[in-house]
Amino acid sequence: MSKRRINQQQSGRIKQIQAKRRVDDVANMHETMYGTVIAHYGKYTDVKSDQKTFHCKLRQNLGDLVVGDEVVFHLQQQKEAVITAIEPRKTKLWRLDERGQEKLIAANVTQVFVVMAPVPEPSWLLLDSYLAAIYHLNLTAAVIFNKNDLAAQSYAEYWQLYNDLNIPILKTSVVLKEGLAELSQAMQNQRSVFVGQSGVGKSSLIQALLPHENLTVGDLHEATGLGTHTTSTARLYQLPNGAVLIDSPGVRDFNLWPMSSLDLAQAFVEFKPYLGSCKFRNCTHTHEPSCALQSAFTQGKIALSRWHNYHALLERFKE
DSSP states (O other): OOOOOOOHHHHHHHHHHHHHHHHHHHHTGGGOEEEEEEEEETTEEEEEETTEEEEEEEOTTOOOOOTTOEEEEEEEETTEEEEEEEOOOSOEEEEEOTTSOEEEEEESOSEEEEEEOSSSOOOHHHHHHHHHHHHHTTOEEEEEEOOGGGOOGGGHHHHHHHHHTTOOEEEOBTTTTBSHHHHHHHHTTOEEEEEEBTTSSHHHHHHHHOTTSOOOOOOBOTTTOOBOOOOOSOEEEEOTTSOEEEEOOOBSOOOOOOOOHHHHHHHSGGGGGGTTOSSSTTOOSSSOTTOHHHHHHHTTSSOHHHHHHHHHHHHHHHO
16 A cells, blocks of 8 residues: 655644644643654554653554654553654654655764675765765764775775765774774764665674674675665664664665755765856756866866766656
8 A cells, every 4th residue: 555645734734733742741741751762663662761661552643753753652551652742853864765755764863874885885876875865954974884804995995085075984893893982982972873785784883882782683695795684673772872873774775855956966065166157057067068067077176986976866866
């Protein structure tokens, strides 16, 4: 069954209902609880409140819920409850699903770690898709190059490229126990989310950071070399240093929402010095004459991979 599209009027009505519920809940403070969604599966969620975890049902017409949401819930039985409202989100990370609808990944996060590895083969288009989304959602981006013990020297130029763009690069290896302390420090006082391809080792990293957790860690598919979906649902973890981390399921692709050529170009930080200098005000930087970006590219000021990925994303928006 296809997902019902919610129009603006219905969305506004849902927000009004939730706002009223929050007001009503305050009037009954003795039976109201507040917490954070740490896992979501179907009609049920796990919510953490005051270091206790409650198994919660969702009230109907609540709207989409995602890990990281702050919620209002009412206790029905010991450690069982019903969620009655979702607090307004400070931030949200999302993509388009196969129906062109908004698919939430995590809520109330401050930074996004795109996890990559030498196997499966890194997708630079996937990375640039994530970076464009992170830019427009006003979040902080960082890249983890995991399984560094398997790294080939051929990737060095890519990491230098992104490092030159002031995107933090952390190199980690669970096998060699390298980079884990630096990663933990980078997450301190932040609410972070791990995203990336299946099989890059997101769960292995969390297991190394939280050895007391019993996580399932998968192997690459022998025939395809692609990652298996070890993490089937997002989950929130609390690190000893106070950091909050959300692990999201691995993906093969990231469907960025359509945007104008100008909006996309602004997400490619090395393009910014040349924007507004083209002959034509509505230049798409694809075929127009006297294009400042095209000139910068031919002069070697823009990397080939980034130039190609910009155009590849523009082509996707036309599909």
